[in-house]
Amino acid sequence: xxxxxxxxxxxxxxxxxxxxxxxxxxxxxxxxxxxxxxxxxxxxxxxxxxxxxxxxxxxxxxxxxxxxxxxxxxxxxxxxxxxxxxxxxxxxxxxxxxxxxxxxxxxxxxxxxxxxxxxxxxxxxxxxxxxxxxxxxxxxxxxxxxxxxxxxxxxxxxxxxxxxxxxxxxxxxxxxxxxxxxxxxxxxxxxxxxxxxxxxxxxxxxxx
Ligand code: AMP
Numbered sequence: 666x667x668x669x670x671x672x673x674x675x676x677x678x679x680x681x682x683x684x685x686x687x688x689x690x691x692x693x694x695x696x697x698x699x700x701x702x703x704x705x706x707x708x709x710x711x712x713x714x715x716x717x718x719x720x721x722x723x724x725x726x727x728x729x730x731x732x733x734x735x736x737x738x739x740x741x742x743x744x745x746x747x748x749x750x751x752x753x754x755x756x757x758x759x760x761x762x763x764x765x766x767x768x769x770x771x772x773x774x775x776x777x778x779x780x781x782x783x784x785x786x787x788x789x790x791x792x793x794x795x796x797x798x799x800x801x802x803x804x805x806x807x808x809x810x811x812x813x814x815x816x817x818x819x820x821x822x823x824x825x826x827x828x829x830x831x832x833x834x835x836x837x838x839x840x841x842x843x844x845x846x847x848x849x850x851x852x853x854x855x856x857x858x859x860x861x862x863x864x865x866x867x868x869x870x871x872x873x
Contacts, residue, residue: 666689666691666745666747666773666774666872667745667746667765667770667771667772667773668691668745668746668747668748668772668773668774668775668776669747669748669749669751669752669772669774669775669776669846670682670747670748670749670750670776670778671752671753671775671776671777671778671839671842671843671846672777672778672779672780672857673780673782673785673832673835673839674785674789674828674831674832674835675780675784675785675786675788675789675792675828676778676779676780676785676857677778677780677788677857677861677864678695678749678750678778679695679697679698679749679801680801680807680861681778681857681861681864681865681868682695682747682749683800683801684861684865685747685865685868685869685872686747688869689745689747689872691742691744691745691746691747692741692742692746692747693746693747693749694733694736694737694742694746694747694748694749694751695749695750696729696732696733696748696749696750696751696753697718697749697750699732699733699736700714700715700718700724700729700732701718701820703732704718710728710732713728714728718821718822719821719822719827720822720827720830721822721826721827721828721829721830721831721834722830722834723753723754723834723838726754726756726757726760729751729753729757730756730757730760730761733748733751733761734760734761734764737764738764738768745773752842753838753839753842754838754839754841754842755841755842755845757842758842758845758846772849772851773851774851774853774871774872775846775849775851775852775853776853776855776868776871777843777852777853777854777855778855778857778864779854779855779856779857779858780857780858781858782832784858785828785832786825786828786829786832787805788803788806789823789828789831790823790824790825790828791803791804791805791806792819792820792823793809793817793818793819794817794818794819794820795809795813795816795817795818796816796818797813797816798813800813802817806861807861853871855867855868855871
């Protein structure tokens with residue numbers, strides 16, 4: 666299965682992807698995670714990406730597209746993949762379409778996780794992750810177990826200012842991606858408000 670998760674920041678893409686990949690046995694490819702890893706490694710590309718990410722801007726299409734197309738060409742993606750956070754602009758859609766076409770494969774489904782803007786700021790500013798396992802929690806809605814509370818970290822772009830900018834970028838740059846996949850007939854909308862298990866169940870029902 667070749668699938669894409671799109672949605673505003675804080676829609677639960679990373680959380681739901683982690684729950685789904687175990688069932689689907691396909692690699693979870695998060696452009697944000699890959700860019701953060703490059704930034705941690707301190708490569709030139711990582712430093713450039715970091716300068717956009719920390720203020721909530723988008724990393725340039727050529728950088729992100731290069732990283733993702735290289736990743737999905739790896740052997741573990743031969744039977745499928747779950748892209749999370751990519752494509753985020755129409756030029757990224759075009760680059761992905763071309764790459765898939767030249768490999769003779771097609772996308773199966775694009776899941777759009779929807780959350781109203783007013784919930785997003787609360788979701789993002791309460792988000793924390795465990796640097797050891799990578800697990801994502803929310804201080805109120807999905808609190809971490811007591812043994813890991815002390816080591817929780819917050820993403821530098823989960824501040825209110827960066828979050829507002831990311832949301833603005835989503836509306837302006839990423840929403841135009843939606844009609845492109847609607848036109849391909851593979852877009853499905855998921856209401857991403859409610860308990861995590863319920864949202865997972867909605868996704869699983871659609872995938873069936
Ligand atoms: P995420 O973890 O998906 O919220 O992404 C974190 C940040 O990484 C975003 O705010 C962007 O700065 C950058 N980023 C991730 N994916 C992309 C993409 N497909 N295009 C441009 N920038 C991206």
